[in-house]
Amino acid sequence: MSPDLAPPIKMKYFVRLSLSVFIGGLLMFSGCSRESKPGAQKAVIGISFETLETEFWAAGLEALQQELRNRDIESVVSIADGDASRQLQHIRVFVSRGVDGIIMVPKDLHTSLPAIKTANAAGIPVVLFNRPAATHDDAHAVKVVADNRRLTQETVSYLIERAIDRGGKHLAMVVVGDLGDSNAVARRDGFYDAVTKHPEVISVVSEVPSEWTQEKARSGVTNALQANPEINFIFSSSDFLFPSIVAALRAADRYHPIGHPQHVILGGFDGDATAYKMLREGYLDATGVQDVYFEASQAVQAVLDMKAGKQVADEILDPGFVIHQDNLAEMAPRMWGAQVGP
């Protein structure tokens, strides 16, 4: 063997050793897994989330797991990483594990239907957490969802009151989500429900499609601010897009606190930690808060009731609430973003 080949050979042994350790570890792990299962009498609920990419979903998962722990119920969790096919695979895995119920955040309205049908066919009750699926004769699932449209309308109405207080005509921008997601559609509709009642105060000059991505939100808001520098009223369909929106506002020198003459009236939806921080610092006027703890509790109760053969309503609505500068101290303890933030 020539000396110059020595380093690669060493590296090769290292990689081979790593692979061996990995496989060995996996096999040991799987052996342990088997030993922990026999005789388990606890109910097991499968939780399938489409993504964990935002604070809301992370808080939702934690709330569901805490609720299950409180009731001494075991949970198995899978995250589909934004892929509907992977989510279908995970639901099939839950079926093969014989779970007692499934709580699911579907990828979107339609691609989740085969997964729901699969669980239904196996006699496993399904509850959809915070995001509905399309209705279908062969796919039955109970939905626990926020009243997105009404809560958005209430939030935007509050923002309009602030615009009326300030006086003058306001040029508005709405940042919408992925319109394949019914929550995004409902929030967009709720926004228009509110603003169309006040054409003398609000004129919508820009609708920015974010597809629930920070990059598209930032570029869209930046472009809209360049095209319409007079925009002074922005509603974001989700609080998680605020970092992008704030960055675009800062770049345009338009990010000022409430009370500043050039303050852009800002509103959002979700109630995350960023929104709470912006509320405390006086930059955010209001946000519609989804009561994630209420939704988690209702989802777990619904899946247990379905398993027990009880009648459960097809849709359980989380009324949520609007948090703003005037009720911040009072409502913050119920805001999930105030509990999970730094």
Place this chain on the structure above:
Amino acid sequence: MVLEGFNRSWLGSNWSQHVLFGLTVLLSVGAAWGIPGFATTWNGQTLLIHGLPLVLLAVGLTLVLISGGIDLSITSVMALASVLGAKIMVDAGGGVPAVMLGLAAMIGVGVLVGAINGISVAVFRMPSFIATLTLMMLVSGAAILFTRSQKIAGLPDTFITTGQQLWLTGSLVLVLAFLVHLGLKKSIYGRWLYLVGLNRRAAEISGVPVKPVIVGVYIASGILAACGGVLLTASLETGDPVMGQNILLDVVGAAVLGGASLQGGKGSVWGAVCGVGFLVILGNCLVLMNVHYYYVTIVKGGVILAAAVLDTQRSTRA
């Protein structure tokens, strides 16, 4: 000396496929023994439903990798094929002719995008990374624009029920993979392809029709990606403009795990199949074991990283 000889054979052209196949079998046996619910017909079907489209994509990508390029547009081809085919099937009334027309359009998307990729790389000598990345953006944008981000539901029952017959889709994938394997191993085109991947300049001097070979390989990749889109569309019963957005890394990982070299000139259909098999079974085991999502991602990333390191080592020695 014995160890050195073993090392040399272990590092031979097909070693990674054999090792990967062995690891896949080992993993499967271990999982069947240790993980409840793994060794069942139901779970076997689960693995096939998830794995078959990935096999098509990985085989197509392996062809491109052998040629010394990479095709990042395969998932966007799937998405555009999915929505275009779904739209045609729904709008044309949903009968058998509508389904056939939709399927033809889906394959047509693969041919068209593949041809553009191939011409960009072979004729205009664009780096494949840039050419296919650009087309990925363009095709993804077209799929979203075409549907305004809406999914297309209400697909014909004929399409859904046929597309969900695992024996049929499995046979289709098997036949396609076998045809590609034959083309690679038994035809002059296959030899040309390896030669182009190893040294394009030398291939040109040797009289290999390099440009048609490269264009052909991207068209093949596009067709296989479109076929993957057909399977996923039937499986999800929906035309989806963002279909497969997050599976590109799995596909690249499977191809590299299967022995395809990012430097070109190496790879095989059997390796790609083994790569997909290993990753799909590994993912399935981790979910069955209720391993936390973050660890699942780390483990899969680690395996792909190890494969890439091995690829680099082999290239260093070559």
